[in-house]
Amino acid sequence: MQFYIETVGCQMNVLDSELVYSGLRRSGLEPATHREDADVILFNTCSIRQHAEDKIYSALGRLKHWKTHKPFGVLGVIGCMAQKDQKMIFQRAPHVDLVLGPGQLELLPETIHQLLDEKLQLRYENQEAVTGKKLLVSLKRLEHRHTEVVESFRLFNPVRNPESRTNRFQAMVRIMFGCNQFCTYCIVPSVRGPEQSRPPQEILDEIRTLVRQGVIEITLIGQTVNSYRYKSNGKTTRLSDLLYEASEIEGLGRLCFVTNYPRGMNDELLQAVRDLPKVSKHLHIPAQSGSDSVLRRMRRNYTAAEYRELIDRIGSTIPDASITCDLIVGFCGETEEEFGATVELVRYGRFKNSFIFKYSERPGTKSAELFSDDIPESVKKTRNNILLEIQDNISLEQNRRFIGRTVEILVEGVSKRFETGGVQLSGRTLCDRIVVFDAPDDRLIGQFLKQNIVEAAPFTLFAR
Ligand code: SF4
Structure with a gap:
């Protein structure tokens, strides 16, 4: 029996998929090279943005034909969207067999085998592959006692399988x-x-x-x-x-x-x-906004001045540190003045780079309940572009300081293969700067190397 996992979302999900892979391999399932060949297809999902959820629902819709050809296969939705939408997933995609939240991953291998066995039994009996659906999710916070909720989010740490990492x-x-x-x-x-x-x-x-x-x-x-x-x-x-x-x-x-x-x-x-x-020497510290009133509405529990003090403290303790930041533009009610405070924070922080997001309302959150998502998309887009441009200039200025310097990098992988032969390899410095350089082959991957920086772009240093 073969399985296939499709992953969207953050590093947590990437790691969860790796652990699920290890768990399923230990349970006797084999990985499939192509999704359609698999007997078990799992979507490890994300709920951070509406767009990510929409994509999963349309991918599930497209798998109806797979279910028609493989009625004895198992289609499962795991991860954050499973915990958030629960039964609704079965309503919107009735051909889904399994919905399992991130706090239940420990039970995933056993549950998949149960479903496969039930379907196999029906196949022997020449019956339709209609089995009971499995819904395994953790308890909702605020509806149960804290200790019960904690227990319902089980930690999942199977023995790691090196094959599961790219x-x-x-x-x-x-x-x-x-x-x-x-x-x-x-x-x-x-x-x-x-x-x-x-x-x-x-x-x-x-x-x-x-x-x-x-x-x-x-x-x-x-x-x-x-x-x-x-x-x-x-x-x-x-x-x-x-x-x-x-x-x-x-x-x-x-x-x-x-x-x-x-x-x-x-x-x-x-x-x-x-x-x-x-x-x-790289610290990723999301600020989300530079405005105290927005930070209060976001309930971030710090002020912009406290965030600046942190930047100063990092600078004086670790002079060679780089800081990266997450920022949200167009949060509910964000005025031009409040956005201006975020611009100032970006200028002050001189971040190595910033991940800038346009606010996207999520049902079930406090901001969706308390505030209106009243900033027009066009304004969000403009603010996003303004911040991106400022940040790009800062990133470029910072990267230019490396020209002429020798840095140590850990070579991570191939970023380009040349038709004429040879490759462009990519690595990172200790302060998380990406360095690319040409090499005859990929044998240097996984090694520490000293490299001379000759050119700089906002996100990349070029070495020779
Ligand atoms: S710190 Fe805030 S933004 Fe980050 S995961 Fe927790 S609630 Fe979400």
């Missing part, structure tokens, strides 16, 4: 699940549940296993990774402690972590980043 030198390790911030525009706390930190020993063991499998760079991930905190036997382990311990692992070349919440970027963490040579 790059064998890089891997992500989840150190925490869920989020407790409740930003008004965000669906994540309800679909990924309350914050839960994994035991440090389990994380370190997983890193050791990955390093033995040949991984050089590990990225620790969490929705608010810097709030990692694990208490045991009277001792509290925080992210900075984890960085010190993981840095000791022999064979590990580089250690990164995402995504940070502006609050909780304490001095211990910044000092660990500064002092540990293996730790990436």
